[in-house]
Amino acid sequence: MFPCYSGIEAIFFHTMKFLIILVVIGLLGPTPFTFGTDRSEDRPTILKFVTMKPDQAKAWEEAIGRFERAYPSIQIEREIAPASSTAYHDLLTQKLKNRDPSMDLFLMDVIWPAEFAAAGWALPIDKQFPPSEQAKFLPGPIQAGIYQGHIYGMPSRIDSGMLYYRIDLLEKYGFTPPQTWGELVVQAKTIVEGEKDSQPGLRGYSGQFKQYEGLVCNMLEFVGSHNGTLTSEDGNRSTLASPQSIQAVTFVREQMINQLATPAVLTYQEPESLAVFVQGKAVFHRNWPYAWGIVDDPRYSKVVGNVGVGPLPHFSKGRKVSALGGWLYGISTFSPHPEEAWKFIQFMTSADIQKYFAVKGSLAPSRIALYRDREVLETNPQYESFLPVFQTATPRPRTPAYPIISNILQRYFSRVLAFPDTDILKEAQIADQQINRYLALVHPNPS
Amino acid sequence: MTRIKSDEPTGWFMIFPALAFVGTLILYPAVNSFTLSLHRIYMGLPALGEPFVGIDNYLHLLQDPVARQAFGVTFGFVILSTILEIILGLGIALVIHEHFKGRGWVRAAVLVPWAIPTVVASQMWRFIFNDQYGLANLVLFGDQVSLYVPWLAYPGYAFLAIVFADVWKTASFAGLLILAGLQVIPEDCYDAARIDGANAWQRFWHVTLPLLKPALLTALLFRTIDAFRVFDLVFVMTQGGPGDATQVIQFYGYKTLFTEGQVGYGTSISMAVFATIFILSLFYIRTVGSSLLKRETI
Structure with a gap:
């Protein structure tokens, strides 16, 4: 006999032994339990x-x-x-x-x-x-x-979406909570400038602008409060290239990302942006209602008692919009x-x-x-x-193709915010085209 | 005749476990994936059915600007990270090849990054590049908080951060492969070179490097293929952002397939990755193989 033959034989028998043990465990294992509880009415x-x-x-x-x-x-x-x-x-x-x-x-x-x-x-x-x-x-x-x-x-x-703000800082500079984005920008700039020496790390605004679902919510609020929409009323067409929408996105890029909030927000989801605010490093903060529990808890927050919360601002020609x-x-x-x-x-x-x-x-x-x-x-x-x-919270587009559309929206918003030289209108038109292709797949339309 | 007849069934019986294993776990999924990639399937829209569309998905892939960008990012990542890893790996190998006190410890320590699961390492690098408490900022700027940079917020830096994390993690693996190559170079070659009056640099350039070529190519092969499959680093550190600047092809495929539920198209992306890696491997195996042959004829 070849020596290797006995080797294979040995492996074969070992495997069989192992399999047999497995089968036996499988057969015997559950039996004690099934015996005990075989009264089907009582079993929850x-x-x-x-x-x-x-x-x-x-x-x-x-x-x-x-x-x-x-x-x-x-x-x-x-x-x-x-x-x-x-x-x-x-x-x-x-x-x-x-x-x-x-x-x-x-x-x-x-x-x-x-x-x-x-x-x-x-x-x-x-x-x-x-x-x-x-x-x-x-x-x-x-x-x-x-x-x-x-x-x-x-x-x-x-x-x-809610606006959290620092009451102590607003009062110090004689401001009341901002009603419009324009007011928010002026207030934030004044406060950051005024606190430059005592709080060098203070920022005007913190929100969620990473390339993920939350970006769609944040941008929906800016676009909507400028009377823009993501999709048309009937849900058939994407409307990113409308002038209202383009102007709102331009505002976010120029005023928020590159000034008040700093590009750091391009890496923030909820926890990171909230961390900045509860550390006392932001004047204004956009977040969901759950954040109140953390903002108001001295274990996590350095700004307990100094924070107010209310509706998000709108553009002077728009209305208040908050993502649902x-x-x-x-x-x-x-x-x-x-x-x-x-x-x-x-x-x-x-x-x-x-x-x-x-x-x-x-x-x-x-x-x-x-x-x-x-x-x-x-x-x-x-x-x-x-x-x-x-x-009055505003929903995101309601369609079975939403996961695809959301990824296109995230890509579009993230691109125009992260690359300051991109042509917003051109990018919006491309995104519109892509989204329309998928909206057309869904017939009849959701209402 | 009879001998062959009686042996054949036994032979089949012997290789049956291996065949069954390869068949069910490799062949069947691969064929099934390929079939899926020839259909148009939207998971959330079953009303559309699952029509057979031939190579439509592949044609769409060729024209998809997002896929093109993702391939670009992936190739950039592969080239940059592989080159850096081979250079650093060579350095590591040369150091741990030398005899010095505590070499065993150094050898073990060098392998630590490689032994850490990628997901854990990625999370660590995400923290390191954080704009508020990141170690990178502390090391560079100390307590000048106003200078702190949000590394992962800028497209260029975010890309480099991912390359950096990958190099940190796998340069030692390349080093290990190259070390194996160093150890088979006979001492005589160096002795002969010394007698001829070659200095250290000349010995490295004319003796070590040519004899190390097969090991270098092997390391290159492994690293290229592995780098092409990069996914977890991106998933944890950036989710492809900002603005798709770090979206590698595997991550795009994952998003299309699992998040968007475009099963057909997503699978065709995976098949394209598979084909690319297959071609790359063939190319490398030919080069590596021929270089090994050459070495034998010397």
């Missing part, structure tokens, strides 16, 4: 909730715990996705494309329901969530959940437990739980009535000024 239904890494982990745990105590026959198993909305979207769409029946529930960013509905991934909830119930919620997130006359999502929290953000609960089409999933959603969006999230976690509720609730307003006095902004 396990709902798998794929969620994003939460801002307020403790509050979520407590809320889910309350649900499980109220419905002992249902257990929630959470799969935690990354904190980035885009990464969470990638994970969900992978599971949904593979018709993964193990996922029952998820959250949808306000920009997703059109896509999830068109693709047949989210279950319509018209019956459980009729217009009479919808009327109790803020209009923006409800609209975000509707696609072609059916509703697919139930609003959890609402977000919209927020999350909706959705049920997977492939879930074997849609009824139990609905119970969970109903519980989590109830007034009680939303109130709990508002009081404990500064997450703005989507139910209108809570903005008159004494306990909510006591812990969140800023909500008084938030409500009118929430009621």
